[in-house]
Amino acid sequence: MKKVLTVAVCKNAGAELPAKEEIEILYAEEGGKALYELLKQIKSKYAVLVDSDFVCGETEAFLKELDDASADIVVFEGGYLFKSAVLKSLPAKYCVDRYSAEIFAAFNAKSVATVKLKPFTFSAVHTEYSDEIAAMLTDALDEFKRSKAKLTKEVYSFIFEALLSRLITFYMSAMLAIKAKAINAETLKEFDSRLKDNIVLYLALEKRFYAADLKKLRAKDFKISFIQANKFKKRIRK
DSSP states (O other): OOOOEEEEEOSSOOOOOOOOTTEEEEEOSSSTHHHHHHHHHOOSSEEEEEOSOEEEOSHHHHHHHHHHOOOSEEEETTEEEEEHHHHHTOOGGGOSSHHHHHHHHHTTOOOEEEEOOOOEEEOOOOOOOOHHHHHHHHHHHHHHHHHTTTSOHHHHHHHHHHHHHHHHHHHHHHHHHHHTTSSOHHHHHHHHHHHGGGHHHHHHHHHHOTTSOHHHHHHTTTOOOHHHHHHHHHHOOO
16 A cells, blocks of 8 residues: 655654555654655655654544645644655755745645644643754745745645744743743844844734834843743743
8 A cells, every 4th residue: 555644753753653565664863964864765655754742633534535635735733744754855955854845845845735734732832942943044034025926825824823933932932042042132133133024024023023122122131020031931932
């Protein structure tokens, strides 16, 4: 029987997957070359990248949906996955981690389908600020600015929401790093200034930043209170 789905485990995530001939399971401990080589091994029609513990849900029905699907991206309740050919075409430089691979794969997608099933439930993963994440997001935002006119409407919406979600957690992690004096406020101010090149995302981030008034935080050079820091720590997700 042909493989319909590959579960590509990017880190030491834990799961109990059902023993099904349609599912292929691959493992890579970290990003970089390991993730790039992992993607090259995929033999299935679709692949989901995983970097957290997860449990399976409506797997049987979901596999049937995938078998009939043709879209490059399939969105399900709580996540999304890609046609394997789209992931396998990624250059190694975009395989830094799960998110980087996903967001740059999306720029090569042409179609998006939605399946109202929940095949997996992923554990929340806390994330911290890093210069590598900042650089990856900067590259993704530059690519979005260059490519958005060429994207289909559905792919544009998918990438917009994926970037916005990542920006929210990135800003919270950066402000926590500023408060801990791990980075200077100028670092985030410079990033924020560059975000204005994608003005729709810049304004949407301000509107969707429910954890605090981002407009006021921008005016205060991103200095947060002890209460705000605790709120960010509880909300921050990868």
